[in-house]
Amino acid sequence: MKNKTLARILPPLAVVGALAAIPTTTATVAAQDVDTYRELENFLAVFQRVRESYVEEVDDHTLIKGAIDGMLAALDPHSSYVEASDFANMRLSTDGNYGGLGLTVSQQDGAVVVVTPTEDTPADRAGLKAGDFITHLDGDLLFGLTLDEAVEQMRGAPGSKVTLTVVRPGADAPFDVEITREIIELKPVKWEIVDDIGVININAFSAATGDGVEDAIRSIERSLGRKPAGYVIDLRSNPGGLLDQAIEVSDAFLERGEIVSERGRDKRDIERFYATRGDLTEGRPLIVLIDAGSASASEIVAGALQDHRRAVVMGERSFGKGSVQTVIQTGPESALRLTTARYYTPSGKSVQAGGIEPDIIVPQLTDPDYFSRPRLREADLRRHLVAQKGVEDEVLEDDGDKRDPRYSAKAEELEEAGIEDYQLHYAVKTLNRVASLTRTTKVAGRK
Incomplete structure (x- = not known):
């Protein structure tokens, strides 16, 4: 994520004056300036009327903050303006520790919906799932709050309890879940060895993730x-x-090779990022597991390794967040988070709204309601960006609606067989088959 700091911002009246002072060189530019001036003049007229005539006195900061929020909400789901505690929350999401539940949430038509619970957090242990709608907190309705306001209410002192009212698609009725808040210490990377396969679990892309992956490989x-x-x-x-x-x-x-590129509004505005020499695994076979909760930086990694044929991607189609947000700090405790570019995989594909398609679709059969639970993805969010300006979204089926006859085992059967995570089980088995074939080929070659 890029971080930029603006020295100052102009208040609305100064903006109007500045626009009026810009010399126009063509009739088109002059017409645009006039139209912009009229729109700003209309905004100031509404602002003045509200502050003078609204039924209750309202301070200017509230009105201007509301105008900024409305302006950014008209763009896309990821552009926003944050102040004070919201700014602190934004910094916590990348610094790594906070008191709360361990949820990634979004908004859908004003309702709070779970994108994914973070592994080994109170929300995860309480059984919350992607696609759950959270309607109430301790009996108070969440509908109508901004997403930042809802998140602020979910966070709190470690040890304090909160009751969530959850609506789960497919369930008979809403149900309550009591959760005790904890310090959420985001451990971005964990590792284990399963049947001679190194499993590197990356839970978040915070400041220590790259070093954590290197440490995991060595460990x-x-x-x-x-x-x-x-x-x-x-x-x-x-x-x-x-x-x-x-x-x-x-x-x-x-x-070697390109990892990702960022492309802004200007076609010439392209920034490319490349790999340096040195594969730390020395070419060992890789499988990348993704699901509908794999977003943004996760999709960059999956897309790069898939396009370079360095890894086989398994699981289900990813979330589809292919946009880049630049954080522009506008004051000591305020920042503008603005979508400034789309990112593209090495083959030139934008994953925006469409996501990364796995090479091998593997359902999570150990989840008993996998095929009935809807997935929330970028394409479901109101005003989401399309993959490319002027190109409409491709209508994609939800993997959860497709039951491949090859995957017929029931969750209960797998549990009896001691399989807790079918997707991981399938990936490990596949890698061991590849290793076995490789060893057989080498032995045959020596003969």
């Missing part, structure tokens, strides 16, 4: 005393984070 090798047969990069339910960390993680598995 797996030290634990085994050698390199594993392959690696699973688990990006499921990872909502994204910092762009530079997505680049570092991709670079850890690539020898």
Whole structure:
């Protein structure tokens, strides 16, 4: 994520004066200036009438903040203006620790909807799932609050309890879940070894993620005393984070080539990011696991490794957030988060709204309501950007609506067989088959 600081911002009257002073060189530019001046004049007239005639006295800051919020809400779901506690919350999301529930949420038609619960947090342990709607907090209706206001109410002192009223699509009725808030210490990277396969679970792209992945690779090798047969990069339910960390993680598995490009409004405004030499796994087979909760930085990593044929991508179609937000600090405790570019995978594909399609679709059969639960993706958000200006969204089926006859096992059967995570189980089995075939080929070659 880029961070820029503006020295100052002009108040509305100064903006009008500045626009009027700009010399016009063509009739078109002059007409545009006149139209802009009329619109700003209309805004100031409404502003003045509200502050003079509204039924209750309202301060200017509230009116101007509301106007800014409305202006940005007309653009896309990810542009916003934050102040004070909201600014602190935005910084916490990338710095790593906060008191709360462990949820990534969005808004759909004014309602708060769960994008994904963070692994091993109170929300995850309480059984909240992607697609759940949270309607009340301690009996108070959340509908009508801004997303930042709803998030602020969910956070609180560690040890305090909160009761969420949840509407789950497919469930018979709303139900309450009591959750105790905790300090959410985001551990961006965890690792384990499963049947000679190194599993690297990346939960978020915060400031330490790149280093965490390198440490995980080294720790797996030290634990085994050698390199594993392959690696699973688990990006499921990872909502994204910092762009530079997505680049570092991709670079850890690539020898060369483009990782991602950013393209702004001007066609000439393209910034490309490349891998440096040195695949830390020395070419070991990779599988990347994604799902509908894999967004943003997760999609950069999955797209880069897929396009370079460095990894097989498994799971289900990802979230589809292919836009870049620049954070412009406008004051000591305020910032503008503005969508300034789309990002593209090395093959030139934008994942905006469409997401990353897995090479092999593998449903999460150990989730009993996997096929009935709807997924929330970028394309479901109001005013979402399309993949490219002037190009309409492609209508994509939800993976959850498709039941491949090859995947017929029931959740209860898998549980009895000791399989807790079918997608991970499938990925590990696949890598071990690849390793077995490789060993067989080498032996045959020596003969």
